[in-house]
Amino acid sequence: MSIPQKKLSIGLFGFGVVGTGLYKVLQQTPSLNAEIKKVCIKHPEKKREAPETLFTVDPDILLNDESINVIVELIDDADAAYYIVSKALTSGKAVVSANKKMIAEHLPELLAIQKEYGTPFLYESACCASIPVIRNLEEYYDNDLLQGVSGIVNGSTNYILTRVAQDKLTFEEALLQAQIEGFAESNPALDVEGIDAVNKLSILLTHAYGIVAHPQEIVHSGIQNLQAHDAVFAKEKGFEIKLVAQAKKLEDGNVAAFVLPQFVDSTNQLYNVRNEYNGVVIESGLADKQFFYGKGAGSFPTASAVLSDLSALRYDYKYEYKKLHNKTAGNLTNDFFLRVYVSFEGLFQVPHERFERIEEWSSSEKKCHVIGVIKFSKLRDSQWWKKKGISVIVWPDAFVTDVVVKEPVEDFLAVV
Amino acid sequence: MSIPQKKLSIGLFGFGVVGTGLYKVLQQTPSLNAEIKKVCIKHPEKKREAPETLFTVDPDILLNDESINVIVELIDDADAAYYIVSKALTSGKAVVSANKKMIAEHLPELLAIQKEYGTPFLYESACCASIPVIRNLEEYYDNDLLQGVSGIVNGSTNYILTRVAQDKLTFEEALLQAQIEGFAESNPALDVEGIDAVNKLSILLTHAYGIVAHPQEIVHSGIQNLQAHDAVFAKEKGFEIKLVAQAKKLEDGNVAAFVLPQFVDSTNQLYNVRNEYNGVVIESGLADKQFFYGKGAGSFPTASAVLSDLSALRYDYKYEYKKLHNKTAGNLTNDFFLRVYVSFEGLFQVPHERFERIEEWSSSEKKCHVIGVIKFSKLRDSQWWKKKGISVIVWPDAFVTDVVVKEPVEDFLAVV
Numbered sequence: 066m067s068i069p070q071k072k073l074s075i076g077l078f079g080f081g082v083v084g085t086g087l088y089k090v091l092q093q094t095p096s097l098n099a100e101i102k103k104v105c106i107k108h109p110e111k112k113r114e115a116p117e118t119l120f121t122v123d124p125d126i127l128l129n130d131e132s133i134n135v136i137v138e139l140i141d142d143a144d145a146a147y148y149i150v151s152k153a154l155t156s157g158k159a160v161v162s163a164n165k166k167m168i169a170e171h172l173p174e175l176l177a178i179q180k181e182y183g184t185p186f187l188y189e190s191a192c193c194a195s196i197p198v199i200r201n202l203e204e205y206y207d208n209d210l211l212q213g214v215s216g217i218v219n220g221s222t223n224y225i226l227t228r229v230a231q232d233k234l235t236f237e238e239a240l241l242q243a244q245i246e247g248f249a250e251s252n253p254a255l256d257v258e259g260i261d262a263v264n265k266l267s268i269l270l271t272h273a274y275g276i277v278a279h280p281q282e283i284v285h286s287g288i289q290n291l292q293a294h295d296a297v298f299a300k301e302k303g304f305e306i307k308l309v310a311q312a313k314k315l316e317d318g319n320v321a322a323f324v325l326p327q328f329v330d331s332t333n334q335l336y337n338v339r340n341e342y343n344g345v346v347i348e349s350g351l352a353d354k355q356f357f358y359g360k361g362a363g364s365f366p367t368a369s370a371v372l373s374d375l376s377a378l379r380y381d382y383k384y385e386y387k388k389l390h391n392k393t394a395g396n397l398t399n400d401f402f403l404r405v406y407v408s409f410e411g412l413f414q415v416p417h418e419r420f421e422r423i424e425e426w427s428s429s430e431k432k433c434h435v436i437g438v439i440k441f442s443k444l445r446d447s448q449w450w451k452k453k454g455i456s457v458i459v460w461p462d463a464f465v466t467d468v469v470v471k472e473p474v475e476d477f478l479a480v481v
Numbered sequence: 482m483s484i485p486q487k488k489l490s491i492g493l494f495g496f497g498v499v500g501t502g503l504y505k506v507l508q509q510t511p512s513l514n515a516e517i518k519k520v521c522i523k524h525p526e527k528k529r530e531a532p533e534t535l536f537t538v539d540p541d542i543l544l545n546d547e548s549i550n551v552i553v554e555l556i557d558d559a560d561a562a563y564y565i566v567s568k569a570l571t572s573g574k575a576v577v578s579a580n581k582k583m584i585a586e587h588l589p590e591l592l593a594i595q596k597e598y599g600t601p602f603l604y605e606s607a608c609c610a611s612i613p614v615i616r617n618l619e620e621y622y623d624n625d626l627l628q629g630v631s632g633i634v635n636g637s638t639n640y641i642l643t644r645v646a647q648d649k650l651t652f653e654e655a656l657l658q659a660q661i662e663g664f665a666e667s668n669p670a671l672d673v674e675g676i677d678a679v680n681k682l683s684i685l686l687t688h689a690y691g692i693v694a695h696p697q698e699i700v701h702s703g704i705q706n707l708q709a710h711d712a713v714f715a716k717e718k719g720f721e722i723k724l725v726a727q728a729k730k731l732e733d734g735n736v737a738a739f740v741l742p743q744f745v746d747s748t749n750q751l752y753n754v755r756n757e758y759n760g761v762v763i764e765s766g767l768a769d770k771q772f773f774y775g776k777g778a779g780s781f782p783t784a785s786a787v788l789s790d791l792s793a794l795r796y797d798y799k800y801e802y803k804k805l806h807n808k809t810a811g812n813l814t815n816d817f818f819l820r821v822y823v824s825f826e827g828l829f830q831v832p833h834e835r836f837e838r839i840e841e842w843s844s845s846e847k848k849c850h851v852i853g854v855i856k857f858s859k860l861r862d863s864q865w866w867k868k869k870g871i872s873v874i875v876w877p878d879a880f881v882t883d884v885v886v887k888e889p890v891e892d893f894l895a896v897v
Binding site: 070086090094096097195196197200201204205206207210334337349350351353354355356357358359360365366368369372373376377380382385387391393 | 611621626750781782785789796809
């Protein structure tokens with residue numbers, strides 16, 4: 066007895082490195098039972114490694130072709146991608162997409178379309194590329210027992226942080242090297258400012274906790290404000306600085322979530338995630354911590370995740386968003402306390418009232434830092450920590466519960 | 482819209498630490514929609530942390546109870562477990578089992594029953610406990626693109642190997658410590674001789690490659706023959722010795738599989754898997770290597786995997802054994818060449834003809850070793866390497882393809 070497999074006839078958008086790789090693999094692997102029928106490209110003048118008749122510049126040729134039952138969307142432009150994906154899904158075509166920005170920003174609409182039309186929409190490659198984190202959160206980690214997810218989900222910033230820590234480069238030099246090595250875009254803001262990471266966290270929150278939150282609702286920062294003295298401090302303490310996307314179920318059932326630089330110590334599996342790699346720690350009720358590690362970006366890991374999604378489509382797999390529909394976790398909350406390190410340049414004043422408790426401070430003319438406990442909602446609602454020259458880095462084991470909230474006071478205490 | 486969830490009414494076999502933990506979690510988590518209706522135990526005289534009316538010593542009370550729709554089997558006795566599981570499946574009850582020995586030894590029968598009756602049979606906890614390796618191989622890693630799986634799947638032996646490497650204990654001392662710490666059975670042969678690991682490899686082969694092989698068909702050895710001088714050698718070379726269960730797709734599409742001690746270098750993710758932890762590296766076509774890490778044994782990690790299986794049953798999930806039914810990988814083969822290190826006590830002769838090629842040798846009165854290339858089928862068919870005093874340890878990057886097979890010769894060359 067063999068299990069029925071759908072034959073996939075694919076319309077592909079985008080023929081960059083991922084698309085080209087996918088085309089080659091599907092040609093070499095007839096058992097995958099999938100064929101690329103047409104490819105929509107933007108620049109017909111470019112030389113391509115496939116027959117000319119395969120290509121078109123008109124999206125509707127693919128979208129209106131009834132013999133095409135799967136659209137694979139691998140383009141950069143998030144707006145064009147949303148048009149393509151929503152049109153494909155509403156016309157009954159399954160879709161595989163790698164576009165985290167588009168997915169994170171349009172999640173409510175995409176969920177509504179899937180609910181109405183029932184067409185499968187898979188996007189494993191949008192989070193950590195080759196690491197099957199969405200599929201595992203969706204299928205394996207039951208909501209109630211999932212205590213937390215924390216991950217290094219952006220390869221570019223992790224590469225930069227590794228170069229700073231290992232080669233003692235400045236952040237600027239490391240970014241330049243990342244661009245030379247191809248691990249950062251020529252406009253690196255999406256990566257460096259934590260926007261790519263928060264897009265991924267937004268997607269993960271849906272599959273981990275059934276929470277639909279626009280990336281802009283989630284507190285996030287990147288590595289843009291980190292200073293050389295932060296790297297020196299981390300080294301002295303035996304920490305590594307990582308940009309971590311974290312979600313954690315609190316005692317009241319609500320979920321804390323943010324993307325912030327963190328000091329990670331060697332007991333944390335993320336400590337050893339270096340260079341362009343990604344890693345995710347999933348903490349579940351009884352199982353302690355599980356760690357998933359692999360390449361999180363790049364053409365081959367992305368193509369690999371796309372292939373796994375295609376393979377699943379052959380068996381009519383779709384995300385059921387179980388945790389969204391049978392919701393038992395709470396909502397996204399900012400009502401919790403976090404231990405953070407804040408560093409700033411000399412002669413700058415950090416108001417004492419920003420902290421519920423200050424546990425350590427150090428100051429010199431050149432560099433100052435405070436370690437203390439903040440109320441997260443206050444951080445969320447304020448702008449002081451986003452200024453150039455101020456770094457906020459989450460301390461290991463950052464969640465603090467024994468805090469007596471202070472009344473707001475007006476006295477600004479200079480800690481320098 | 483909420484997704485329909487089955488209400489699970491559970492008949493539980495075994496009320497040891499895993500069963501007790503499961504009972505408590507299900508009581509505390511009503512949203513799991515699962516209730517333990519009856520528990521079958523062997524020793525009614527023991528004090529239990531649950532109402533007396535919950536227990537029986539008669540398996541048939543559970544198996545014949547039509548209101549029970551799921552059997553969870555958590556007993557030690559593999560024969561009794563097979564009776565319970567097969568009877569439950571044939572009478573239409575879904576089954577969750579953690580019994581690797583029973584599953585590995587009865588895989589063909591269990592597959593036939595599932596095919597005939599269509600009842601779900603899940604056993605994620607049987608391999609690496611909390612690491613969802615079966616589910617990922619079954620659902621995510623497409624057959625054709627799966628290059629290899631290698632894992633540390635037995636926590637007891639890994640704990641012993643860690644103690645030997647880190648604390649310079651002898652193997653005997655480390656085993657004793659493992660028993661004291663509760664990481665090894667009082668009769669440790671199943672672990673130490675690699676039998677538990679090969680049971681797990683047998684199960685993994687089915688989900689990775691659709692290969693059904695009895696554990697006895699798979700070449701396996703444990704750590705029982707390792708000597709102190711092997712540990713010293715490993716340390717000098719910067720290796721760690723690990724007991725690795727490995728499956729690898731060869732160029733001809735057939736699959737090599739074995740459980741043997743291996744020298745693992747620091748470029749391998751398994752290098753950092755220490756103590757009672759498990760880790761699995763999955764190598765897939767384009768995605769490079771993925772690494773999964775977590776607790777592989779113990780009551781909580783096992784209960785956690787059982788819970789995930791129960792949760793999946795609420796949505797009627799079952800293994801489809803896709804790779805078995807739509808088979809594209811080849812068969813288990815012994816027709817390949819492997820680079821191994823063989824050590825033996827002084828004055829012992831290892832026949833030259835065992836090796837296709839000897840690349841390095843070293844001898845003294847006390848300890849000798851050879852590094853060379855063997856034909857795996859010759860190793861499989863011979864007994865010389867199973868003698869006490871001889872260690873065979875697989876070299877890093879062991880698969881060798883540039884070998885000209887020698888004609889058998891009769892001259893035994895002493896390498897000491």
